[in-house]
Amino acid sequence: MIRFGPAGIPLSCKGRTLIDGIEDVHSLGLTAIELQLVRMNIIDRYAMEDEVGLTPRDITTDLIVQIIRGEEDPLIITDLSETIQDGDLLVTLISGIAPNWADVNFARDLAKKLDITLSLHSPYYMDLTQSSDVALPSVEILRWGGLIASEMGASPLVIHLGLYEGRDEEDAINNIVSNLASIIDWYEENNVNVVLGLETSGRQEVFGSVDEIIRICDEVEGVIPIINVPHIHSRENGSLMTKEDFEDLFAKLDNFTKSVFYVHFSGVEHEDGNEIRYTPIKKGDLRFEPMAEAMIEHLYEMTIISGSPLLEHDAMYMRVIFERNYTRQVQKLKRMAEKEEETRIEEERLAKEEEGATKDTKSAPKKKSGAKVVTKKPTGKKTPPKPAQAKKASAKKKSASKKIPEKKEPVEEKTAPKKAPAKKKSASKKIPEKKEPVKTAVKKAPAKSPAKKGPTKAKPSPAKTPSKKKPSKKKK
Missing domain, CATH: 3.30.70.1450 (Regulator of K+ conductance, C-terminal domain)
Structure with a gap:
């Protein structure tokens, strides 16, 4: 679950008490508040x-x-x-938390009823890098802060660890480990149920880089890292710019949080690896969108506290950005799921078709192994064609017979040798058509017709009929 809330009572809240702050956070649609035990x-x-x-x-x-x-x-x-x-x-x-234990218990019950998660921030002037005697005032404040948090049902109790003050890293780590162990032992002896959260620092002279917090969490049981994003961004010279940067950060700390993160977020001005001041989220080079993308992709459980000067306004702004990105991601996943469903249906259809084709081939009749195969010997007789084939053959014959008389043109020279006899017949038939009628005269003999040249034979001249002599007058 993702929760958003302000670091302290909202600026828009008319009352300034703990009860007023919890009710106002609920009316704004937020689900978390970090109470400030700073004084x-x-x-x-x-x-x-x-x-x-x-x-x-x-x-x-x-x-x-x-x-x-x-x-x-x-x-x-x-x-x-x-x-x-x-x-x-x-x-x-x-x-400024509560005037008595009755208000503390009432705040616990009210927050539980309204589903508001409570957490508590200890005073900023903690100094656990010192030896036990010097650090005793800070240790006592954390004891009592833990007592209030336990009665209120608030967790974690967020703490700072202190300055180096000329000590090297190893000495500071040893002192911190010793002081934290004594506080946790006191919690166990007095039935105080609270988790200590170690906040990352935003300045080079303050103990609390990411690696240092990881080392403390590794050596002390019962503490968790508090991810102050603007502090880390400032201390590492603007290192948190992309979704991958946030993914790497969360993966680094996941072993100690079990994917349940407590995060501070705001805009920030920084220079030379040091935080200058908090700013509204819309200002500066630290953006919330890449972190929201990482949250959505990995489904982290997270409480995000706005430390911005605008407090609840920027908490609501982060919630809007997260919901917008979450809706886009859901729609994208929905489209991908629809495409996968379509491809799955298509694959099932093709598989069914292939299965049906294989069934058809299997259901076809097969030759029995013991049966004898009878083969017919070819005979000289031609088998009568099927009706369809007979029709096709007759149609071919008719078309061939119809096409023969249409070719009346003289044959070309290439085909002339094959059809020489046909030419003679045609020539012999054409001769009488060209023959002129023979005129017979009584007195004169018919003129001899000149012989025609060509392959045709000369016409036989008509036989002379013997003319009958007229009887002469003398004989009479």
Whole structure:
């Protein structure tokens, strides 16, 4: 699940109490808030007469975090259900979180009802890089901060680790490991259920690079890294620019968070590896879109706290960007799924067709192995053609017979030798057509017709008929 919220009570909230802040966050559509325990004052006072017999939870005027009983060998009591006795020294905590334990418990129940995740940020002036004696005030503040967080149901308790102050990295790491171990032991002894979150720093002189935080998390059990994106971006000279940059960062810290990340985000101005100030997200070179893409692709579970000067406005802005990118990604995946479904259906159809074709070939009749194959010997008789073939043959014959008389043109020289006899017949038939009628005269003999040249034979001249002599007059 992805949650967005401000670092502190929203600027738009009319009331400035813890209860007002939780209700306003819910009305804005946000689902997380990081409460700021940045100012903390400790006051020791003796119990009043009307407080004797009550418990720290019953006191409505102060937030009592500890009871000190006795003077020579004092007994320190952190059980909030312990009855206050006469002469007890009460350690009260003055902060902007809540005036008493009743408000703390009410805030816990209200946040649970509205589905708001609570977390707590300790004061910024922690100094755990020092030895145990010097770091004792910081250790006590973290004890009491853990007590408040546990009663409120807030987690994690976000802490800074301190300055180097001339110490080398190894000395600082050893002191931090020792102080954190004592705090966690105290939590276990007093049934304080909270996780310590180690925040990355944004300046070179402050302990808390990504690699240093990883080393502390590796050596101390029960702590997690807090990813302050503008701090890392500043300390590494603008290293978080692309989706791949964020993926590498989350992969580095995944072993300690189990894909459940707590992140601070805002715009930032930086120079020479140091953060100058927070800015609204729209300013500067650090953009939220690449981180949103990495979140969507890897489905991280994440709580994102806006540390921007605009607080809840930029928290809502990040939520809008995330939802927009998430919708685009869902639509893209939907289109890809539809294409895959279409290809799957097409492949199934082709497979069914192939399966049907193989079934058809298998169902065709096969020759039995034991049966004898009878083959007919070819005979001299021609088998009668089938009706269709007979029709085709007759049609071919008719077409051939029709085409013969149409060719009346004289044959070319190439085909002349083959059709020589036909030429003679045609010539002999054409001679009488050209023959002129023979005129017979009684008195004169017919003139001899000149012989025609050519391959045709000369016409036989008509036989002379013997003319009958007229009887002469003398004989009469």
